[in-house]
Amino acid sequence: MAENEQCAQTTDDPDEPSVSRPDPAAGPPPHRSTARSLLRLWPYARPARWQLAGAVAAALVASVSVLGVPIVLRRIVDGPIAHRELAGLWAPAGVLLLLGLVEAGLFGVRRVIVARPLARVETAMRGDLYARLQRLPVSFHDRWSSGQLLSRATSDMFTMRLFLAFPLVFLIVNTMVFLTGTVLMFTLSWQLALITLVPAVPLMVLTRYFESRYAAAARLAQDQNGDLATVVEESILGIRILKAFGRHRAMAEDFTGHSRRLRTTELRKADLLANLWAVIVGLPELALGCALAVGAVQVAHDDLSAGTLVAFLSTALALRWPVESLGWLLAYANEAATATDRYFEVMDEPVPAEHPSGLAPAADRGIRFTGVRFRYPDAPADTPDLLAGVDLHVRQGETLALVGATGSGKTTLTALLPRLYETTGGSITLDGRDVRDIPREQLRRLVSVAFEEPTLFSASVRDNVLMGAPGAGSGQLAGALATAQASFVDRLPDGADTQVGEQGLSLSGGQRQRLALARAVVGDPAFLVLDDPLSALDVHTEALVERALREVLAGTTALVVAHRPSTVLLADRVALLADGRIIAVGTHQELLKSSPAYRELMSGAAASGLEAPEPAAPESAAPALDASELEGSARR
Known part of the structure; x- marks a missing residue:
């Protein structure tokens, strides 16, 4: 579980005192339900519900068709092979080829169905997040680092979209395939089926234990990724200061420290997943070996046909992917739940409402x-009002x-x-x-x-100044630039259409300040x-x-x-x-x-x-x- 970290934030103005504020990236909430977190995606995913349902149906049919292979193998072993009728192999072989083509085609259809609608879902979520950030008060942005917000709008958004496109579909499909395969195994041999399912109980206990620990590690990794993004952003924006004071090595050390902490957390996630995978793969393999030994004895005593044993083992092997993928799917579901929590931490921030004072207008002006x-x-509570x-x-x-x-x-x-x-x-x-x-x-x-x-944006001089009055014309622009004594604009390569670059750093401090002044007066406020x-x-x-x-x-x-x-x-x-x-x-x-x-x-x-x-x-x-x-x- 990530510990709460405290970071000192200061206002943008040196005129104001610095105030220590808590880091919002304080780890996952206690007793978080992965399913409850993921259900919050439903309002966004709802417009794509039919495409998601189609993807599930296509993947389900493709996966269940694989379970037809053991039935065909049983007929081949107990039929043409047992009776040495090689001519009878052509029809079953054709069925096996058809099943393979159906599986490949439906998996391709699944990808086509969900790609476009889920891209729209991601776009809608990112648009809502950006709109929320624009509406939230300045006090919110004082508390949150830009890297944390940036990671929520990029990597977290990708994690949520990928979960809807693949892990969500196969959590449903693999569960259905496992249940269908289990019924088929019991139909073929209930004794061997019981032996094969013995690891089910310890696996459920283990996955529950894994889920709680992996969720904490996933949240910590995503928060550390946001901190790392903040360091990179500050280094790029402050590159002139770093070079001027020779502090680039110190910042590189800070970056390395954040990178190492993130690497440690990612390795911890890998260790958790590796341990789970070893058990998820090892226990079923051990059970399958026991079932093979018992089945061989039954075939030797004519209690089971060779074709039935082959069909049972083929079914069990076909269920390896649904079982082995369980660890990865649960891990990704936890990462998606953490990304969802981080997304809604911002979306749940209240936007200040309008609160009419109810006071009658005063007689004075100004x-x-x-x-x-x-x-x-x-x-802090003991701090006097500013x-x-x-x-x-x-x-x-x-x-x-x-x-x-x-x-x-x-x-x-x-x-x-x-x-x-x-x-x-x-x-x-x-x-x-x-x-x-x-x-x-x-x-x-x-x-x-x-x-x-002064803050300028990666846009032209014209766009930066007219931000103060979007409907203003060229005459008002020229008047504002004249008021601010910004005649240097005429000497720029493209005049007022010159791109000033990020933060306007291609201009001097005085030039940036004069453009900011022109922006303030251009609309005759x-x-x-x-x-x-x-x-x-x-x-x-x-x-x-x-x-x-x-x-x-x-x-x-x-x-x-x-x-x-x-x-x-x-x-x-x-x-x-x-x-x-x-x-x-x-x-x-x-x-x-x-x-x-x-x-x-x-x-x-x-x-x-x-x-x-x-x-x-x-x-x-x-x-x-x-x-x-x-x-x-x-x-x-």
Whole structure:
């Protein structure tokens, strides 16, 4: 049984404190029923039920036809061979050939029947999983590693589809064939049948013992595979950091450690399956040897015909595959059950429902925070609320700068506005309407966000920017790029249609940040949230962006997280956040006169050189890929 592992997760923003959260991959649930887990696949498999039934029927007829071979052999031995009538062999030989062709043809039909519908089942399940991941709150993604989610959408999905296509069919077919063959053996000789079935009881006990141990090992292996995928993903995304600090060997050691743990678990699974297989094969073979000895004695005393003995032994040998495959089929059923559990661990996560506040709309306009409290869902019980009663009003058409020390909760407060997180207490209103009363889709059209850490996708510049307003035209795109001073786009190999590559790493940090800013303003949002969006820009480019941004801010209601005094000067008013509350609100000059905490914060920022007024070289001269390098990167 896999032990619970604890992993430290941190928020994406250095502004927030790290919180230790439990790893969701904590092993199989206690007393898990394999059958109950697999039954959860039925709603997805139901559209393919007739094809599955056809596959079972085809495989069953093919497998049962093999049991006709012993009957034909009995007639051959007791007939043409016993009476030395070689001419009588042609008809039975033709029957044997026909049975072989029927078996081969039906097994081929089985594969054709289930291939396409089960591919659709897998596609539907993967689509539902992806849709669920998109709807789950950010707090869920804070707790789960991307590798664990990736393994559920890939390897686990393949395991479930393969189970429906093969092990499920043959668990049914082999059971029916075994029962049919057992009846046939009793018909041929009940004494020999009893001898052959002696191992049945110990085999059932052994398989039950095996199932519980293999289930734990299978779950552990799948979780370790997810952890390994996380290490690979982090290594690839962070390859520049690893190389820059010479930590690639340390990461390789970490990867090797995860690989060895996975190998150990897989070898443990192999040992369990090998031991089971040895017993499953050995006991029936021993029983069959005893039955052969007893049958030979009966034939010698004329109590049994030679043809009947041959038919009995042929039937017993035909049942070897249903018996020997039992271990493998049970092992795969356990792996499929574990994959199903892992899949539904995500699907069972509740999606936050809309909870109308029932409050009458307020008379004021703009953004209002009233008694807002927040703590992370997985924070320790003795941890105080990060936000402990925030009261703040951003007037309509006003730009308000939010400042505070690192870890004070500025980024968290801005994340509550578009409901990336849900408040623990209090309320947030937009133009007098509680955000909980606004459907999320509509809310996120009203509120546009630019984060300090810009995220770009493997798509063109155009697609990345217009993600903020899918229906926007080329004119709005050009206007947004102009506001963000993103003239570098014109110098890219294909202009706005240039592919920026994964995470946008073919661009400089300042270029990525300007595209993220353009994405935030392209749709002319009613409410704009900017989380220190200019931190990666040089002073000259920052001044140009601020000048253009003032025009955008004049037509919207904006909340700007500021770390630089220059960014603070974009705002009409400033709010100081400390100890989970707003402790001062006013203009920049007013707070410099009235708030010692604000003066200390600003003096620290100024001392760090962030307010230096002298112009710097344009960022286009900063390290960034030139057109030829970017074109080569895009082609790669």
